Amino acid sequence: MTGRGHRIVTFMVVGGATGSPLAAAFSLFGATLPDSLERTLWGRNRNRYHRRLTHWFVPWLALALFCFRRAGWGLPVAAALLDGGEGVLWSCAAFWLMGCVLHILEDACCGTVPFLFPMRRTFGVHLFRMSSRIGEMSGGEVAFTLVAVLLSLAGWVGQGLAL
Numbered sequence: 001m002t003g004r005g006h007r008i009v010t011f012m013v014v015g016g017a018t019g020s021p022l023a024a025a026f027s028l029f030g031a032t033l034p035d036s037l038e039r040t041l042w043g044r045n046r047n048r049y050h051r052r053l054t055h056w057f058v059p060w061l062a063l064a065l066f067c068f069r070r071a072g073w074g075l076p077v078a079a080a081l082l083d084g085g086e087g088v089l090w091s092c093a094a095f096w097l098m099g100c101v102l103h104i105l106e107d108a109c110c111g112t113v114p115f116l117f118p119m120r121r122t123f124g125v126h127l128f129r130m131s132s133r134i135g136e137m138s139g140g141e142v143a144f145t146l147v148a149v150l151l152s153l154a155g156w157v158g159q160g161l162a163l
């Protein structure tokens with residue numbers, strides 16, 4: 001998926017699932033991190049390692065669960081963040097890492113990512129094709145993003161804002 005698609009879908013899905021704009025905002029930091037990390041680690045050779053180690057959900061999810069546990073499984077609350085409470089910082093970190101987990105799930109909707117082994121891409125479906133132009137959203141990606149946004153909006157409106 002394109003970076004734009006990842007950011008829109010991740011923000012809306014986390015917002016729709018939690019009702020928390022702060023959780024959605026922190027998930028944005030992770031929404032494109034696996035791809036950025038891939039570029040940083042492997043640069044020009046990145047095609048060889050595309051969607052492999054950096055797109056293995058296990059370490060991202062394990063770190064997210066560790067942070068959620070430290071946060072007492074709570075949502076980040078703006079007032080607590082301004083007070084600099086420790087729990088809210090763990091919660092923000094947890095949603096940052098969940099952004100990475102969602103990135104991988106989104107990539108699994110238009111290709112394959114690793115499941116049990118980090119260097120073997122074996123998990124995923126081809127719901128839509130990517131555009132051949134880098135950074136351009138294909139018609140399928142736009143449709144996928146639109147459906148995710150509408151479903152998330154329904155969830156967000158249904159539960160109201162958790163500030």
Ligand SMILES: [Zn+2]
Nearest residue numbers: 034035055107
């Ligand atoms: Zn990716």
